[in-house]
Structure formats: structure tokens, C-alpha cells
Amino acid sequence: MSTSLLYHGFGLPTGYEYQSSRYENGSIIFVILEKRFALRCSSCDSREIHLRGSHTRIFRALPIGNRPCYFEFAVPRVQCLKCKLVRQVKVRFTKGSEQHTKRFKKLALMLSRHMTIKAVAKYLRVSWDFVKDIQKDYLQRRYKRPNIKKLKRVAIDEVYMGKKAGYLTIVLDLQSGIVVYVGKGKSGESLDPFWERLRRAKVKLEVVATDMGAPFIKSARDNQPDAVNVADHFHVIKLFNEKLTILRRDMQRDAETAMGKKVLKGIRWLLMLKPENLALRKASARQRLDNALELNKPLATAYYMKEELRLIWQQKSKKDASNLLTEWVNKADVSGIRVVKSFARTLARLRVAILAYYDFKGLSSGKIEGSNNKIKTIHKVAYGYRDMEFLKLKILSMHENREDALSG
Numbered sequence: 001m002s003t004s005l006l007y008h009g010f011g012l013p014t015g016y017e018y019q020s021s022r023y024e025n026g027s028i029i030f031v032i033l034e035k036r037f038a039l040r041c042s043s044c045d046s047r048e049i050h051l052r053g054s055h056t057r058i059f060r061a062l063p064i065g066n067r068p069c070y071f072e073f074a075v076p077r078v079q080c081l082k083c084k085l086v087r088q089v090k091v092r093f094t095k096g097s098e099q100h101t102k103r104f105k106k107l108a109l110m111l112s113r114h115m116t117i118k119a120v121a122k123y124l125r126v127s128w129d130f131v132k133d134i135q136k137d138y139l140q141r142r143y144k145r146p147n148i149k150k151l152k153r154v155a156i157d158e159v160y161m162g163k164k165a166g167y168l169t170i171v172l173d174l175q176s177g178i179v180v181y182v183g184k185g186k187s188g189e190s191l192d193p194f195w196e197r198l199r200r201a202k203v204k205l206e207v208v209a210t211d212m213g214a215p216f217i218k219s220a221r222d223n224q225p226d227a228v229n230v231a232d233h234f235h236v237i238k239l240f241n242e243k244l245t246i247l248r249r250d251m252q253r254d255a256e257t258a259m260g261k262k263v264l265k266g267i268r269w270l271l272m273l274k275p276e277n278l279a280l281r282k283a284s285a286r287q288r289l290d291n292a293l294e295l296n297k298p299l300a301t302a303y304y305m306k307e308e309l310r311l312i313w314q315q316k317s318k319k320d321a322s323n324l325l326t327e328w329v330n331k332a333d334v335s336g337i338r339v340v341k342s343f344a345r346t347l348a349r350l351r352v353a354i355l356a357y358y359d360f361k362g363l364s365s366g367k368i369e370g371s372n373n374k375i376k377t378i379h380k381v382a383y384g385y386r387d388m389e390f391l392k393l394k395i396l397s398m399h400e401n402r403e404d405a406l407s408g
């Protein structure tokens with residue numbers, strides 16, 4: 001064992017020296033000392049000092065395989081001749097008062113790229129929070145303040161992160177696909193710090209794509225009055241899907257009432273019959289099937305209308321899209337389905353925002369959809385995160401390429 005091995009292998013800086021080693025409870029302890037010439041006053045960096053005893057401390061160092069290793073170091077206490085103070089010298093292989101070497105923390109971070117926080121913690125025999133804090137530290141340095149100077153087009157979204165975290169408001173750079181802001185809640189105020197940041201950087205947005213709820217639209221209009229509000233395909237379909245869910249629930253409830261049950265009762269075998277065989281049955285049997293199908297008709301119509309809705313964003317020209325939108329709204333009006341009719345009113349109100357899509361080239365909602373899917377994955381991993389700041393950083397860093405990304 002030598003000083004040079006600790007230097008090359010364990011990141012011990014120059015000025016320290018290997019003294020001895022011992023083995024305790026499956027751990028390896030390297031006793032080290034700092035050479036006299038390397039000692040300085042921790043306050044003014046002066047070398048003019050007198051030794052005034054020491055205080056022994058233990059630091060986690062890089063493990064050897066699955067064997068924990070420690071540095072045992074009697075940290076010298078020195079009296080500075082310049083500033084007269086008596087204090088411990090700075091421990092150069094650790095940060096502040098931490099009990100781990102810088103190398104050890106670096107290893108935890110490196111492992112985080114391939115293993116979950118839980119796995120890293122188990123391997124290094126440290127707590128989950130210890131690994132989390134190392135990740136957080138790293139993420140904070142890199143992602144706390146995303147560069148917004150060149151921001152032109154953004155999408156604003158709300159995501160539900162479970163009971164603990166509640167709703168988060170996400171702002172996405174539509175050009176790069178990078179999340180540039182994460183706010184708490186889903187109200188217009190959730191965006192205030194973001195608008196403030198834009199103001200300070202003197203950024204004027206060109207496009208703000210939002211969901212169809214009033215709070216974000218209003219907040220964007222108040223704070224970036226020159227930006228055009230665009231209702232993109234992703235958000236419109238998302239809202240329509242929510243309406244479909246309501247419709248399906250309503251219908252299920254109706255079917256559970258006595259009337260519905262009576263209609264649905266015993267028609268399963270009728271549904272299985274081939275049409276030619278059905279023709280041979282009594283008229284009353286056919287009537288029963290028609291009644292049952294009638295019950296499901298609104299759902300079938302609504303599904304069909306969703307497919308037609310998509311086409312509004314796939315037209316060659318704004319004019320074609322405009323015609324299609326009018327046609328869709330009219331169809332919805334006569335559909336007789338309550339939720340579809342109310343959705344049509346929303347669409348009519350947002351007509352300008354929907355058609356604005358055609359005024360900006362390359363405004364596909366693929367990036368919004370992609371980021372939404374990624375956030376859902378983070379949601380799954382992050383469900384247990386109690387640390388809100390950490391959760392935000394995880395979202396801000398989710399565009400990170402695979403090699404650099406940290407596991408949850």
C-alpha cells in the first residue's frame with residue numbers, strides 16, 4: 001500500500017500521505033495524514049502557522065468491490081500567525097463538513113446513470129436520500145436556470161403528479177422539445193415566475209400553445225400580449241378524450257338502471273348471430289338488438305367524430321381547415337349528444353386559436369405529446385418523491401441524452 005495508490009486510485013490530493021491500514025467488520029480503513037508543508041490557515045490561506053493538536057474524523061472513500069473503504073484522518077488544528085485564529089485545516093478531498101470524499105460522491109452519481117437510486121443506495125450502503133441529494137446537487141447546477149434567451153414558441157401544460165405533488169404546470173420549448181419551466185399548481189399564477197424570467201431576459205414570445213382552459217390562455221395574454229395563442233391538436237384531442245370518458249361513464253350508469261338492464265339483458269346471443277340467421281328470428285328479437293345498439297350509438301358517434309376532429313390539423317390550407325371546423329361544429333350540434341355539443345361550443349370559441357396553427361410552419365404537436373409521455377414515465381418513478389424541488393429538476397432534465405440521464 002502506498003500514498004501513490006491512494007492518489008491514483010482513490011483521488012487523495014497531493015500533500016496527504018498514507019500511514020497505515022486496518023480491517024474492521026468487513027471494511028478497510030486507510031489512516032492518512034497531511035504533510036506539514038501542505039498545512040495552511042483555512043481562513044486566510046497563510047502557511048505561517050503553529051500546530052495546536054488535531055481532531056480525528058472518518059470519511060467514506062471509494063469502495064473496493066463491495067467492501068466499504070474509509071479514510072481516517074486526524075485533522076490538524078492550527079494557529080495562524082496572521083489572523084491569530086485557531087481552527088481545523090480545510091479537508092481538501094471532501095466538501096465542507098461532509099463525511100464522504102468527493103470521489104465517493106462522484107461514484108454515486110456515475111452509478112446513478114445505470115441504476116435506480118434505491119440500487120445505488122443499497123450498493124454503497126448509504127441512504128436513499130443521500131443518493132437523491134447527490135443527484136439533486138448535480139441537477140441543480142445544470143438545470144435550475146434553463147436558457148430562455150432564444151425562446152420563441154412554447155407549449156404550456158398541466159400534469160397531475162398524484163396526490164402528494166398535485167398538479168404541476170410545465171412550459172415546453174416547442175423548437176427544442178426541452179422543458180424550460182416547472183411551476184406548482186395549475187392556475188395562471190403558477191406561471192408568474194416564468195413570465196418574470198421572460199421579462200428580465202427581454203424575451204418576446206411568438207407562439208403560446210395552451211390547453212383549452214381559460215387560466216393559461218388569460219395568463220399568457222396578460223403577460224405576453226403579442227404572442228399568438230394556438231390551440232394545438234394534442235390539447236384539443238386530450239380534452240375531447242376527457243369528454244368521451246364522461247360520456248362512457250354516463251352511459252354505463254344509464255345501462256345500470258332498470259331500463260338499460262332490461263334492454264341489454266339476454267342480447268349477448270343476438271349479437272353473436274350471423275345476420276342471415278338473425279333474419280330468421282322473430283321480429284321481437286331483432287327489435288331487442290336494435291334497442292341495445294341504440295344505447296351504444298352516442299358512443300360510436302362520438303368516437304367517429306374524434307377521428308374527424310383530427311383531420312382539422314391535417315388540411316392543406318387554413319381555408320380547408322376552417323371549412324372542416326365549421327362542418328364539425330354543425331355536425332356536433334345536431335348529434336344530440338350533450339358532451340359533444342358542449343365541446344363544439346368550446347371549439348367555436350377557440351376558432352381563431354385552432355386555425356392559427358396554420359400560420360406557423362413546423363408547429364407540430366409531436367414534441368408536446370412526446371414530453372407528455374416522458375412526464376408520465378417520471379410520474380411513475382417519482383410517485384414517492386417527497387422533495388418537490390427534486391421532482392421539478394427531474395422534469396427539467398428529462399430531455400438529457402441517455403448517457404447523461406440519471407435514473408429515478
Ligand SMILES: [Zn+2]
Nearest residue numbers: 041044080083
Ligand atoms: Zn489565517
